[in-house]
Amino acid sequence: MTTLASTPGSAALTCCGLATTPVTAEDAQRLAPMFKALGDPVRLQMASMIASRPELCVCEISPAFDLSSATISHHLKTLREAGLVDSERRGTFVYYWIKPDAVAALSALLAVE
Template sequence: MSPCFDMCQDSAMSILESVPQEQAVTCCGLATSPVTQEDAARLAPVFKALGDPVRLRMASLIAAQPEVCVCDITPAFDLSSGTISHHLKQLREAGLVSCERRGTYVFYWINPEALGALSALLAVSAPVPAHVP
């Protein structure tokens, strides 16, 4: 069992996994069909993870590069390393990022599928017939 096994396995994969193959990633938009209670319970935590300014910047920072070392993340925020770790864990458990330890350092990268799923959910391609007051 790899060193950081436990740490790196706590991803919830809440969006993609445990979904009945059919519509893959809750696939087609908040507006097309009402989100079920189960979907909401699964998706809301992901939005919540992005609902903190620190984590949003963190996710962005990670997403902007193939991978980022924690030691490069920490100095970008005026927070204790414990707090940084806490936020990274939130992002991890939301399935938004993954990590791996390589020697001394731990590297994080974004999970594009997770972002993509959220993006698709919010996409308004041919939505609602437009509101006319």
């Protein structure tokens, strides 16, 4: 698992190591939005919460933050649009899970060999 480029639609996420070969402008353009999504304390914590479980209901995420449900939804949408998480509605509740490929791509970029 965590083999890169295994999920359709998020293939070819990987790149060089940041410290080995400099990233191209195109790679930077493609990868920066993911870092940006993690660049807010609330979203970073959300992403971490989601990543630490197979999946997580919004109803379990919300109470961890002193924010309106609108804001919670907004941040989750940002994470989703960055390609870091995905979600599905099951009955009354909506569940989010991490996309390991995306996290692995960022991890690989930062990896210090």
